[in-house]
Amino acid sequence: MGVKTPKDLLYRERFRAWERHPNTEVYLTVDHPDKAWKYNVGVVTNLFDQVEIDPRHSIAMMCGPEIMMRYTARSLLSRGIAADRIYVSLERNMKCAIAFCGHCQLGPTFVCREGPVYRYDRIQPWFETREI
Ligand code: FES
Structure with missing residues (x-):
C-alpha cells in the first residue's frame, strides 16, 4: 500500500495482525514520512523489488x-x-x-x-x- 503520508493509511490498526499471519506480507510506503515511520519511502512500484x-x-x-x-x-x-x-x-x-x-x-x-x-x-x- 502506498499513500502520501502515514495519516492516509487505511486499516492501520490491522497491520500488526496481518504482519503476524504466516501467509501474509505487508509492504507499506509513503511519499512524506513522519518521525515515527519505519517502513519505506517512495512510490509503490519500488516495493516490487522487495517482493518475491x-x-x-x-x-x-x-x-x-x-x-x-x-x-x-x-x-x-x-x-x-x-x-x-x-x-x-x-x-x-x-x-x-x-x-x-x-x-x-x-x-x-x-x-x-x-x-x-x-x-x-x-x-x-x-x-x-x-x-x-
Ligand atoms: S458516465 Fe457517462 S458514459 Fe459513463
Missing part, C-alpha cells in the same frame, strides 16, 4: 490513480504475471452513469456500464495509451 512473486500462483488487484496502476501493471507484467491475472479498478470521472456522455470511456468500454473492475488483458491497449 511466483507468477504462476499470483493474482494482482489494484486501485488508485491510473498513472500508478499503469506503472504497476507494467512492473507486474515484467515480473511474469500474465495480463489475465491482473485486475484494475478504474475510478473515472462519471457524469451520466448510463454509457451516454462518454466521460468515463476507455477505448470501446464505458466504466460506468462495464466497470469499474477490469481484467487487465481486456483493456491493456487503451490503458497503456496516455490521455485516453
